[in-house]
Amino acid sequence: xxxxxxxxxxxxxxxxxxxxxxxxxxxxxxxxxxxxxxxxxxxxxxxxxxxxxxxxxxxxxxxxxxxxxxxxxxxxxxxxxxxxxxxxxxxxxxxxxxxxxxxxxxxxxxxxxxxxxxxxxxxxxxxxxxxxxxxxxxxxxxxxxxxxxxxxxxxxxxxxxxxxxxxxxxxxxxxx
Amino acid sequence: xxxxxxxxxxxxxxxxxxxxxxxxxxxxxxxxxxxxxxxxxxxxxxxxxxxxxxxxxxxxxxxxxxxxxxxxxxxxxxxxxxxxxxxxxxxxxxxxxxxx
Numbered sequence: 001x002x003x004x005x006x007x008x009x010x011x012x013x014x015x016x017x018x019x020x021x022x023x024x025x026x027x028x029x030x031x032x033x034x035x036x037x038x039x040x041x042x043x044x045x046x047x048x049x050x051x052x053x054x055x056x057x058x059x060x061x062x063x064x065x066x067x068x069x070x071x072x073x074x075x076x077x078x079x080x081x082x083x084x085x086x087x088x089x090x091x092x093x094x095x096x097x098x099x100x101x102x103x104x105x106x107x108x109x110x111x112x113x114x115x116x117x118x119x120x121x122x123x124x125x126x127x128x129x130x131x132x133x134x135x136x137x138x139x140x141x142x143x144x145x146x147x148x149x150x151x152x153x154x155x156x157x158x159x160x161x162x163x164x165x166x167x168x169x170x171x172x173x174x175x176x
Numbered sequence: 177x178x179x180x181x182x183x184x185x186x187x188x189x190x191x192x193x194x195x196x197x198x199x200x201x202x203x204x205x206x207x208x209x210x211x212x213x214x215x216x217x218x219x220x221x222x223x224x225x226x227x228x229x230x231x232x233x234x235x236x237x238x239x240x241x242x243x244x245x246x247x248x249x250x251x252x253x254x255x256x257x258x259x260x261x262x263x264x265x266x267x268x269x270x271x272x273x274x275x276x
């Protein structure tokens with residue numbers, strides 16, 4: 001996962017350079033958005049089969065509910081604009097990271113699982129927030145797609161705070 | 177002053193004001209306004225402008241889950257300070273001050 005986060009971070013840094021041309025087309029931005037939501041829904045569904053902690057279960061349910069709502073809007077907007085989401089390096093990097101995260105969570109149970117899941121969610125939402133700010137919003141041309149990203153940002157920020165709050169209640173060291 | 181005017185004056189000065197309806201908008205993952213003062217008998221309406229669903233929930237009462245564009249209401253019954261939150265997003269908080 002760290003390698004993947006580094007890849008996304010490198011992409012973000014490239015996007016920050018003043019001279020850099022926008023990296024992603026709008027169909028690619030749409031693909032990143034849909035992928036980012038789908039990844040979090042999938043992991044939350046897995047977490048719900050594994051956790052026995054009410055606060056963690058509730059957090060996972062909120063991730064499913066919210067990211068599904070966002071994806072429904074993204075799909076509706078893409079259809080309205082006639083945009084077909086296009087796969088790209090950022091989407092692939094997120095998917096590789098998701099697969100790695102799932103692999104590292106798979107053997108864990110109980111409190112160790114809860115902590116590792118919340119640690120992953122904190123890191124993931126931070127990466128997505130950075131991607132929204134530094135890559136996706138700046139590179140998006142279509143005003144409605146840009147507005148969707150702007151509208152979604154506070155939800156991602158709230159998820160990050162929610163994850164940190166639940167994680168702090170779990171106690172224990174990060175990582176395991 | 178005839179008796180009817182006296183009754184009306186007493187009603188205007190001493191009687192309860194007619195109940196009002198207050199609106200709290202939920203947008204950008206916040207309650208607007210975050211703090212609201214109402215009188216007993218007033219109605220508070222929460223309307224969700226966000227893409228994601230929300231609730232306004234306190235001990236003993238709460239709205240249903242409100243999807244985008246939906247609203248829910250409660251009638252403030254008793255004086256007091258009420259802290260409420262969104263059930264789906266526990267970091268979202270609001271206050272309702274109910275007083276005469």
